[in-house]
Amino acid sequence: MLRIYKVVVECGGFSAAEVELNISRAAISIAMSDLESRLGFRLCQRGRSGFSLTEEGQEIYNYTLQLLSSIEDFRTQVNTLHTQLKGELNIGITDNLVTLPEMKITNALAQLKQLGPEVIINIRMIPPNEVELGVLDNRLHIGIVPTIRALSGLNYHSLYLEHSQLYCSDSHPLFNRPDDQIELQEWDAVVPSYAQTAVIKAQLQQLNGTATATDREGVAFLIMTGQYIGYLPDHLAQQWVAAGRMRAISPDQYQYDTQFSAITRKEARPNQVLETYLERLISG
Missing domain, CATH: 3.40.190.10 (Periplasmic binding protein-like II)
Known part of the structure; x- marks a missing residue:
């Protein structure tokens, strides 16, 4: 029941936990009610107003993390x-x-x-x-x-030391334009929303960032629309480059490495x- 409770908290409610746990919402509700009965206090508020933890519920969640970590330590030993x-x-x-x-x-x-x-x-x-x-x-x-x-x-x-370059797709207007005729700020770009080093941030600031992505696959999706340019790791872009679907823009200038x-x-x-x-x- 504590494992179910942990998933419910991390998913932010019963509905999302139903998918994660692969059990019905009714089964989750029964488990939560049983757990609250055993512990002797309410763990969370659920209803039309949404899902939220009580003070006791937050403490039980913290204790659950400690307990499961201890069990894993025992198993490891x-x-x-x-x-x-x-x-x-x-x-x-x-x-x-x-x-x-x-x-x-x-x-x-x-x-x-x-x-x-x-x-x-x-x-x-x-x-x-x-x-x-x-x-x-x-x-x-x-x-x-x-x-x-x-x-x-x-x-x-x-x-690893991963090398990234600035790419556009074959349906983008820049695909056939010479590099020395490209002004980056004139074109929409997708930039990552995850943390980057100061060196990489400086490269990204040269772009006209009008879209964001939480991961590199998201960046690739938007580049392939033909509406955006963006940075991708060479090893990920290679499949499209080899097929003539994507090219690097001024590769000597617009590139960076990630450790x-x-x-x-x-x-x-x-x-x-x-x-x-x-x-x-x-x-x-």
Whole structure:
């Protein structure tokens, strides 16, 4: 019931939790009522006015996170007693890294599965800030994120240097125009709404940003409309460039690099599965 309650809180209500949990709203309502009866107080307000937590409900949510984290720690410690690799690897990854040619993440996952056939791998594709939070509160064992800032509670292990360029699609007026005849401010551009380094922000400020996207796939969607220009990683854009559907604009001038790192929580308990994966990820 606490696990259901956690999902309800994080989804902001019963309706969204119904999809996440794959159970009916009636079943969720029964579980919540049963939990409130056992605890002896109301956890949340629900009705036409919307969903909101009571003060006690907020505290129970915080305690639930602590409890589930402790259970995961217990499971991890038990798994270290096995001579064979057993347990789970919960990994959070920033979107659209699968097309990187180095394939470090994929290769390390393959090696982990070969070494521990019983290991359960759970991947979450979420924004970088959610990956950081997930690792910090022990919901994730490891994350792959762009290195924007160093958080004190995390260890950083460098993995990739990703190169990005400014692109337009073949249906955009700039596709056949010479680079030396292009004034960027005259054209609508899509810019990312997620955090960036100061160097990258300076590049983005040269654009006439009239649209935003929360991830690189969203940027690609808008570029392919033929109405926007925008920055994409070379490895992601390559499929459209090779097909003649997209081209880079002044590639020597409009480009930047992004460092990607694997992050783990400092002072985390020993975890044989995580240590095995991280070793192969870094060495790969």
